[in-house]
Amino acid sequence: xxxxxxxxxxxxxGQLLLGLINGSFYAVLSLGLAVIxxxxxxxxxxxxxxxxxxxxxxxxxxxxxxxxxxxxxxxAPLIVGAFGVLLERTMLSRLYHLDHLYGLxxxxxxxxxxxxxxxxxxxxxxxxxxxxxxxxxxxxxGFMFLPNYRAWVVVASVxxxxxxxxxxxxxxxxxxxxxxxxxxxxxxxxxxxxxLMIMLTYGFGVALAGFAGVLAAPIYSVNPNxxxxxxxxxxxxxxxGGMGSIMGAILTGYMLGLVEGLTRVFYPEGSAVVIFVIMxxxxxxxxxxxxxxxx
Amino acid sequence: xxDESLLTVKGLNGWYGESHVLHGIDFExxxxxxxxxxxxxxxxxxxxxxxVMGILPRREGSVRYDGVETIGLQPRQIARAxxxxxPEERGIFSSLNVEENLxxxxxxxEGGLSLERxxxxxxxxxxxRRSQGTKLSGGEQQMLAIARILRTGAQLLLLDEPTEGLxxxxxxxxxxxxxxxxxxGFTIVLVEQNFRFAxxxxxxxxxxxQGKVIDMIxxxxxxxxxxxxxxxxxx
Ligand SMILES: Nc1ncnc2c1ncn2[C@@H]1O[C@H](COP(=O)(O)OP(=O)(O)OP(=O)(O)O)[C@@H](O)[C@H]1O
Ligand SMILES: [Mg+2]
Numbered sequence: 001x002x003x004x005x006x007x008x009x010x011x012x013x014g015q016l017l018l019g020l021i022n023g024s025f026y027a028v029l030s031l032g033l034a035v036i037x038x039x040x041x042x043x044x045x046x047x048x049x050x051x052x053x054x055x056x057x058x059x060x061x062x063x064x065x066x067x068x069x070x071x072x073x074x075x076a077p078l079i080v081g082a083f084g085v086l087l088e089r090t091m092l093s094r095l096y097h098l099d100h101l102y103g104l105x106x107x108x109x110x111x112x113x114x115x116x117x118x119x120x121x122x123x124x125x126x127x128x129x130x131x132x133x134x135x136x137x138x139x140x141x142g143f144m145f146l147p148n149y150r151a152w153v154v155v156a157s158v159x160x161x162x163x164x165x166x167x168x169x170x171x172x173x174x175x176x177x178x179x180x181x182x183x184x185x186x187x188x189x190x191x192x193x194x195x196l197m198i199m200l201t202y203g204f205g206v207a208l209a210g211f212a213g214v215l216a217a218p219i220y221s222v223n224p225n226x227x228x229x230x231x232x233x234x235x236x237x238x239x240x241g242g243m244g245s246i247m248g249a250i251l252t253g254y255m256l257g258l259v260e261g262l263t264r265v266f267y268p269e270g271s272a273v274v275i276f277v278i279m280x281x282x283x284x285x286x287x288x289x290x291x292x293x294x295x
Numbered sequence: 296x297x298d299e300s301l302l303t304v305k306g307l308n309g310w311y312g313e314s315h316v317l318h319g320i321d322f323e324x325x326x327x328x329x330x331x332x333x334x335x336x337x338x339x340x341x342x343x344x345x346x347v348m349g350i351l352p353r354r355e356g357s358v359r360y361d362g363v364e365t366i367g368l369q370p371r372q373i374a375r376a377x378x379x380x381x382p383e384e385r386g387i388f389s390s391l392n393v394e395e396n397l398x399x400x401x402x403x404x405e406g407g408l409s410l411e412r413x414x415x416x417x418x419x420x421x422x423x424r425r426s427q428g429t430k431l432s433g434g435e436q437q438m439l440a441i442a443r444i445l446r447t448g449a450q451l452l453l454l455d456e457p458t459e460g461l462x463x464x465x466x467x468x469x470x471x472x473x474x475x476x477x478x479x480g481f482t483i484v485l486v487e488q489n490f491r492f493a494x495x496x497x498x499x500x501x502x503x504x505q506g507k508v509i510d511m512i513x514x515x516x517x518x519x520x521x522x523x524x525x526x527x528x529x530x
Contacts, residue, residue: 167520188350190374
């Protein structure tokens, strides 16, 4: 087969696939952040910790209750989402009249507490989580080997992202959400229960993080730091994409995953920082982000 | 039942943070009436509507709607009781298209206008259903802001300066619409600067000054009270 700049296609495609997988996580996580920020005006720093918590919940469901991957893919996000609802009701809802910064500080503190608790009980060595039977193995595409589970991660994330986008942009419920993002007082004055919507939106955004956490469990070992490492990159993704846009969060997530993969091929030393370099450039040239609306 | 009072406001006080802007507003609106609130800029007309709707940051006093005290209720509960507002700044949502804007307020009771009837009153909106809400002209946005509260079954409509900044033809069209709505049985509180317009649609006028209602003039007596009114409004 052909070679590109001396790079064998297997290597190139392999890294692109890896980039796409990372991009899947970036997309689902930054989508959750964008949904939460849109309505609540809160930068949810606990996002990574909740993603990690869901991976642990999936592991516990299996370990203690014998509940496997497929039910966990639904149950763990629901459980973590319900926990998010509890956080919103008891803590976040008291901050809405204050500056963004307070929400960020509170959720940052929550992230540290949640991570600390898991570290305390489970250590930092990481717990294994098996790839589900139906998705073990892989297929040879001729030019590369494609592990089934990784293909599934990409497909599942695209479905969830598209589903969320559709719900927000094309349905009645989404119209409420968009309207409440613009003018919650007026939406309330039309008889819509905005506090309830805010609570469920936070729960939903957290459940998205939870879904990503369960998807991640079989790929990365389940460990208390998995969210902390990832969330910093995801915040950079959000800054690059711009906070305002649902589709922007999704596309930027996949795009940056791929850019990271390409960098790993052509300049491996740069792959860990490329996203941050892009972030710096975007902040200088278009501070509202690639898809953001000008304030 | 022409005499039955649908809205009775007594001693309504209102605040934005520390600043006390309503100092005991009193007025009432009978079922099926069109009543205006007139007054100079900053008199407290908008704040009165926000107070009735429950979206003033803080309010005290009594606002009875259809026999029920609403002063302790949330705006969404007041909306569900049957009051709807068309705000001064129109409140068209830019992330929603015209149809989504129109369909946003949920039905709270039977008896709202059908979509066909609404499009009959506002034919422009039908043509522009798919446009982004804020891409409409000022007049169309005003029509949209009125149209969307007609579907819901709300009986009392609070309209805050619907003619502000609009061309005379559009003002006339809105005037015809308000008359049509009165015929349909809606009760309307109208805040207006355009005095001639107010006289053409209203049954009675309340004059607001410095957060109080200082006078009430039936539309029939308007000519006789012209001088007094000019003084109130400073025109
Ligand atoms: N959001 C706000 N915060 C603080 N003060 C306000 C606010 N809105 C209005 N006010 C003050 O409350 C008073 C009444 O204002 P209001 O908007 O009710 O007047 P209005 O009669 O509707 O005037 P206009 O004819 O200009 O619309 C004014 O003194 C105004 O400065
Ligand atoms: Mg006003």
